[in-house]
Amino acid sequence: MFSKACEYAIKAAIFITSSSEEGERVSLIQIAKEIDSPEAYTAKVLQKLTKNNIVNSIKGPSGGFEIKPKSANKIKLSQIVTAIDGDSIYNGCALGFGKCNDQKPCPVHFQFIGIRNDLKALLQTTTLKTLSQDIHNGITFLKQ
Amino acid sequence: MFSKACEYAIKAAIFITSSSEEGERVSLIQIAKEIDSPEAYTAKVLQKLTKNNIVNSIKGPSGGFEIKPKSANKIKLSQIVTAIDGDSIYNGCALGFGKCNDQKPCPVHFQFIGIRNDLKALLQTTTLKTLSQDIHNGITFLKQ
DNA sequence: ATTATTTCGGACATTTTTGTCCTTTATTAA
DNA sequence: TTAATAAAGGACAAAAATGTCCGAAATAAT
Numbered sequence: 001m002f003s004k005a006c007e008y009a010i011k012a013a014i015f016i017t018s019s020s021e022e023g024e025r026v027s028l029i030q031i032a033k034e035i036d037s038p039e040a041y042t043a044k045v046l047q048k049l050t051k052n053n054i055v056n057s058i059k060g061p062s063g064g065f066e067i068k069p070k071s072a073n074k075i076k077l078s079q080i081v082t083a084i085d086g087d088s089i090y091n092g093c094a095l096g097f098g099k100c101n102d103q104k105p106c107p108v109h110f111q112f113i114g115i116r117n118d119l120k121a122l123l124q125t126t127t128l129k130t131l132s133q134d135i136h137n138g139i140t141f142l143k144q
Numbered sequence: 145m146f147s148k149a150c151e152y153a154i155k156a157a158i159f160i161t162s163s164s165e166e167g168e169r170v171s172l173i174q175i176a177k178e179i180d181s182p183e184a185y186t187a188k189v190l191q192k193l194t195k196n197n198i199v200n201s202i203k204g205p206s207g208g209f210e211i212k213p214k215s216a217n218k219i220k221l222s223q224i225v226t227a228i229d230g231d232s233i234y235n236g237c238a239l240g241f242g243k244c245n246d247q248k249p250c251p252v253h254f255q256f257i258g259i260r261n262d263l264k265a266l267l268q269t270t271t272l273k274t275l276s277q278d279i280h281n282g283i284t285f286l287k288q
Numbered sequence: 289a290t291t292a293t294t295t296c297g298g299a300c301a302t303t304t305t306t307g308t309c310c311t312t313t314a315t316t317a318a
Numbered sequence: 319t320t321a322a323t324a325a326a327g328g329a330c331a332a333a334a335a336t337g338t339c340c341g342a343a344a345t346a347a348t
Contacts (some may be wrong), residue, residue: 041337060345061293074195085212096151107284131251140251185307204315205323
C-alpha cells in the first residue's frame, strides 16, 4: 500500500505532532527510536517533509523537529502521502494505465472506483491532530 | 497498490480467459502483445500462475496457455493477487506492523478497517469470468 | 571566538523489483 | 527419427527502493 519511506513519514509526523503538543521539539534520534526505524533513512524522509512544509526543522543545540499544534489540525494524511509516494495510490489506475477513465477503463476500473474514493476521502479528512490524540489517549501505538 | 508483476498477471489471466472462452490457446508472445508487457518478464509471471494452478500451460506446437471456462468462473482476483504479491494488501497493516489488531493497533488501524474489508471483498468476489466478459462486451480494455 | 549539537545533503552500499538472454525440456507434426 | 514450436527455468543486467556513512552548514551555549 504505502512505501516504507511513507510509513516512516506518517509515524514520524504523528510523533512530532504529539511532542509539539507538549511543547517539546524532538531530535532525529528520538524519532527513529520511537517509531522503530533506521535513523539515516528516516533523516531523508524528514528532509522531504521539511521541504514540503509539513514539519519544521531547527538546526543546532536544542534544535530538532516540530509541528505547530495549529498546523497539525490542518495537515491531512494525504499531504504526507503525496509528499513521499505521490498521489497514485488514490488517483492512479489499479492496473497502471497512464490514463484510465470511464471512456477507456482498465479491466478493474469500475470495481475500484468506490475503494479509491473511500481511500481518498479517508486520507483527505484524517488530520495529524486526530491521529496524535489517539496515541496520547493510548488508543493506538507507534510501534509494536 | 499492486506490483508490476501482479498487474501483468491480472491482465494476462483476463486475456487468457477471453481466448479460452473462444476455444483458443494463446502463446506468450500473443499475451505480451495484447497486454503490452515485456515478454520474458511476463513469462516468469505466467510460470507462477501455472504453478498456482490458475492457468494451464501446454508445451510444444499448438501449445500455449489456457484457462477452462468452467475454471474461470471460480477463479477470484484474490487468488491471482495472493499468488504474485501475497495477501498483505488486504490482510497486512497499512503501516507495516507485523501484528496489528484491535488490541495493539497502529495509528491508522481503525481508519483502514473499512477500506481493507471492502478491498478484500472486492478481490474475493470478482471472478475472471466477469472481467473477461467486460472485455468481450467492449466495456473495458486490456491496454490503453 | 570556540565548541558542541543537530539538521542537511552528497556519496555510496545493499536489497528488491523489474527486465533480458539463452539453454533445456516437452510436444507436435512431418 | 527429425525438425519445428512453445513453455520452463537458470543466469545475468538494470533500475528502483531501502539503508548507511560522513563531512558541511547552521545555531546555540559557553
